[in-house]
Amino acid sequence: MEASSIIDIPDDCLIFIFQALDCQADRESFGLTCRRWLHIQNITRLSLQFHCSFSLFNITPSQSNLSVESYHLSRLLTRFSHLQSLSLSGCTELPDSALAQLGSSGHRLQALHLDCCFGITDIGISLIGSSCPNLAVISLYRCLVTDEGLEALACSCPGLRDVNLAYCYLITDGGLRALLRGCRELRAVKISFCRHLSGIGFRDCSQTLAHVDAESCKLEPEGIMAIVSGGGLQYLNISGLSSGLRADGLCSIGEGFCKSLKILNLRMCRTIGDESILSIAKGCPLLKEWNLALCHEVKLPGWESIGRFCNSLEVLHVNRCRNLCDRGIQALRDGCRRLCILHINRAYRTSAIELFKLHRGRVQIREEEVMCVGPDWTCR
Amino acid sequence: MEEILGPRLYSCYNCRNHVCLHDDIISKTFQGRTGRAFLFSHAMNVVVGHKEDRHLLTGLHTVADISCSDCGEVLGWKYVKAYDISQKYKEGKFILEKAKIIKENW
Numbered sequence: 135m136e137a138s139s140i141i142d143i144p145d146d147c148l149i150f151i152f153q154a155l156d157c158q159a160d161r162e163s164f165g166l167t168c169r170r171w172l173h174i175q176n177i178t179r180l181s182l183q184f185h186c187s188f189s190l191f192n193i194t195p196s197q198s199n200l201s202v203e204s205y206h207l208s209r210l211l212t213r214f215s216h217l218q219s220l221s222l223s224g225c226t227e228l229p230d231s232a233l234a235q236l237g238s239s240g241h242r243l244q245a246l247h248l249d250c251c252f253g254i255t256d257i258g259i260s261l262i263g264s265s266c267p268n269l270a271v272i273s274l275y276r277c278l279v280t281d282e283g284l285e286a287l288a289c290s291c292p293g294l295r296d297v298n299l300a301y302c303y304l305i306t307d308g309g310l311r312a313l314l315r316g317c318r319e320l321r322a323v324k325i326s327f328c329r330h331l332s333g334i335g336f337r338d339c340s341q342t343l344a345h346v347d348a349e350s351c352k353l354e355p356e357g358i359m360a361i362v363s364g365g366g367l368q369y370l371n372i373s374g375l376s377s378g379l380r381a382d383g384l385c386s387i388g389e390g391f392c393k394s395l396k397i398l399n400l401r402m403c404r405t406i407g408d409e410s411i412l413s414i415a416k417g418c419p420l421l422k423e424w425n426l427a428l429c430h431e432v433k434l435p436g437w438e439s440i441g442r443f444c445n446s447l448e449v450l451h452v453n454r455c456r457n458l459c460d461r462g463i464q465a466l467r468d469g470c471r472r473l474c475i476l477h478i479n480r481a482y483r484t485s486a487i488e489l490f491k492l493h494r495g496r497v498q499i500r501e502e503e504v505m506c507v508g509p510d511w512t513c514r
Numbered sequence: 515m516e517e518i519l520g521p522r523l524y525s526c527y528n529c530r531n532h533v534c535l536h537d538d539i540i541s542k543t544f545q546g547r548t549g550r551a552f553l554f555s556h557a558m559n560v561v562v563g564h565k566e567d568r569h570l571l572t573g574l575h576t577v578a579d580i581s582c583s584d585c586g587e588v589l590g591w592k593y594v595k596a597y598d599i600s601q602k603y604k605e606g607k608f609i610l611e612k613a614k615i616i617k618e619n620w
Contacts, residue, residue, distance in 0.1 A: 374529070376529075376530075378530060402529055402584065402585065404529065404530060404531065404584070405530075428529075428584050454584070
């Protein structure tokens, strides 16, 4: 019988063996053995991020001052041709031309992070669109992308699921509408701090849209109605609403389209009044977490409606609400059967809170003011 | 001509928290860190910070920064003590920078 050697093992078996290695030193030695094994090591790499990327995988940034250039990227993309996730976050000098390298292996790319890539413009975005048709997750935090870039993305990447457009102050409702029309499987959209968006771009969004983060946007009432029109919304963050909505400005949330809403963040929506609260409390029966910190116009009728109708509510934030009186706390105490955690400042209403603790001993009272409630976008 | 109902209010530019009244303006000719500033006799819904000695255009003063009670944005300062006789009138009054406050509905 012929002696067989390790050279005869086919590639897919080698890949299997490599993936079973758990020690970093073993994996490095594997790649150093010969060219073929280096190739195996390269094609099993599924994600790549640079030292300047923040937050993605909890890696502490190294002290290196090397800035990532085009030729670095081209060599890395040639070497790692089976990447599924690429993060260029923090590469502030990278130009559009660098993204042309994605052409060869882009069809395997599913997640792309371009946070703070200030050199990338609409041209770069269209290059991404043409090279990566299977893109599902894209993050353009603080990028200089405009409506044209969004339209390019909508045409070429119809399978987009998660889009982060926080601080992209150049985009308008037109671009957003194009994106939502083109990508019918969109699940999560983050448009925080985009000051030119009023929300009407969300009209006719698909039912798959479950997560909308529009913190500190100047949303109009029609915009809010458009955001909830899809019918599948589960998480909505409109904290820091900088347009002065009327007291009943949020009634559209409770008018039947948000039946599956679970988490609602209205922190610092200081003009929202009791009519909106009543509408939301009645119209969102599955609401589990509600942040009403600094909502100063919510008065006794509002608190009473929360107590009466929010039967699934588990976490409630009422920090620093100026019009939360003792009777309001009593209304919350007598209702909200499922409440587990209440975030409230003790200093102003100590006796009412002590009565609350007496009657509802199981509810945890916390003083901390939480600004981000619900699932973090990056942890998908 | 629009009817103005109620007092003319200024709000924090960040979160629209009411901070002062137009009727409380004593002077409009002050200079703040970001440009023009007004001297008010009263301010509301602000948090007064720690006292510190600062050399301003008009001399040495003890001032405390004031920030919006809701969003924490620094809006100006309060004069705690003035060390020059001619500046004593400012004690206890508030400087709010024009760039940090906006007119509320008037």
